[in-house]
Amino acid sequence: METTKFIESFAEALEIEDASKISVETEFRKLDEWDSLGYLNIIAMLDEKYGIQIENVQFKQLITIEDLIRYIDDATK
């Protein structure tokens, strides 16, 4: 999966204007924009864009943007 494209989708879902502040190393829970609604937005985005329904238990194990990308890659193989 294309990294920049995913970061754009991620930023859009969290209403982050400047996507350039996000990199693969970003621990997304530490972003200012991250809150309970942000979480719902990411879950909904993963479902709509990638057809992935992720359980909370699994999601909790994902820390960085790279973890998210790897998860999507594995799930859509």
Place this chain on the structure above:
Amino acid sequence: MTESSNPFSLQGKHILITGASSGIGRQCAVSCDRMGARLLLVGRNQSRLVETLRMLSGSDHDYKTTDLDKIPSTYIEDLATLHGAFDGFVHSAGIEKTLPVKFLKKTDYEEVFNTNAFSAFEIIRQLCSRRTFKDGGSIVLISSITSLIARGGVCAYAASKGAINSAVRVMALELSKRRIRVNSVSPGTILTPMMKDYLASLTDDERKKRVDGFPLGIGTSEDVANGVIYLLSDASRWVTGSNLIIDGGYTAR
């Protein structure tokens, strides 16, 4: 206290309960049974309905497996012919779709409204006949405090419950000629299986924040069922078109 002197008794009342296969609906069945009512339980899942039935001590109850999205136009009439006219109706069937507004499509709203509101409205239409519903009967629709206060991610659910609150007032007015009362109950967070799933989706911090909002803590389905009993019983004979908030003080803040 003898049954006749207890204003909260449901002795001799025939009550229809939707969503009786789980959560608040199931607890309403258990509580109404204890108060002496005869029940007709409605739900999607037969084995879980039978499970509810087994929790009841009365032997004259029955159940009907039903997909509420597809109620035939003679649904209630057929039930009343078979089991007798009703004195009470509790609509507890409900679904929730946690999605932020920008992801909620019309079909999502339709799905939630169909189960939470439209199915109840259709059943009430079919109850507007003396053959199916007795004069002086009571209708209770389970709403939610999200019909009154905002919470992120529950727009479709909240809107469908708001529809209930508004409809209840008009229905109460129109059906008052037959002394039929129509009310809603708005529970706060109750530990139903549906709510347990939701709470599990939150982080520890969010869960704590969520629970902290309730001065009396999180409620049980029994707390809600007791309010429903009151509204079904003759104790509330002068109460109609109202929304009974049962939320441990959440909305008082």
